[in-house]
Amino acid sequence: MKRLLVISLLALLSACSQLPTNIDRAALVDQWVAQEQFRRAHEMLRSLSSDDPQYQALERQQRALPSLIKQFEQKVLREVKGLAAQNRWVEAIARLDEARLQLPPDTVLDHARKTLLAERKAYMAALNLELDLLTARQLPARNAILEKMLAADPDSFWTRWKLYQQRRLGYELADVLLDCVDEAIAEQNLEAANSCLAPVATVAKEAQQQRLSLSQQRLARELQRQPNQLAQQKAKADRLQLQRLKQEYRDMIAAGWWLAAREKMNQLQVHSPKDLEVIKWLGELQQIITTQVELGIQQGQALYSQGFLQQALEVWRNTAELSPDNTVLQAHIQRAERFIEKLQRLDS
Structure with missing residues (x-):
């Protein structure tokens, strides 16, 4: 047993001796920032010393890091807000928890999580x-x-x-x-x-x-x-609800959640059908959906022509959710389904 332990220690020392002694810390920080692993970058830069050969590069990274963290936080908060607006609270909380692991402790996301849980509790009540x-x-x-x-x-x-x-x-x-x-x-x-x-x-x-x-x-x-x-409170409640619906709609448009945006637009039309901003947004949304449907058809056609039949079918089906009555889309879907079914029969 002692002999085996000695051999294991020697092997470990040999392996350690082969590790690089001069790590490019600046490149490593850049890599972590690109991967949005800001906690690791922060830990690396926290113990910065002027004696370090890479001091100037690391010091620049240290100055830039807070701004990058703030941008990341804002992006995550937008995503979380959009998820909560769609009643996807579990996903919103999970996104916050995931992002918090990527950041140094005691960030605004810690407070945002408490706020989100309180909002969910109020929503449930x-x-x-x-x-x-x-x-x-x-x-x-x-x-x-x-x-x-x-x-x-x-x-x-x-x-x-x-x-x-x-x-x-x-x-x-x-x-x-x-x-x-x-x-x-x-x-x-x-x-x-x-x-x-x-x-x-x-x-x-x-x-x-x-x-x-x-x-x-x-x-x-x-x-x-x-x-x-x-009467005043009812009018105020109506105004606040309209503001909330409008903000949720804007968040969904910014995130590119077109289906959710259309559902929210339906709520806005029921609540305030004569609101000029709602009328304007409805026209813009219809144009966006028309453009997205055209892009989806083209993307599916490109995949289909390259032989990626299942991927093309998936794109067309997802696009059809935006425009269920689109005859061109339905024709593409039916053609792809028939062709895939024939291939499956041949394989069997």
């Missing part, structure tokens, strides 16, 4: 409230149907149990929505309070009526005290 409101509005109609079913067949245990569950759900939603009313009034968000209060009366049980009455009185007093606030 808003969706949960939206779901609760939708369910509360639908419950009375659902209960009415179940009551008719129960009247037609009183012995149906399933119908009776289903109606019990629905009513119990309504009572739980009443508590949730009344909490929402209290919080919204405390924050002077009368529009949110009014939205939460509206469906409560149709789902609350008798024991909740007193609390419902108190909430109605509180909201009525606030509306009397500030009669225009509800």
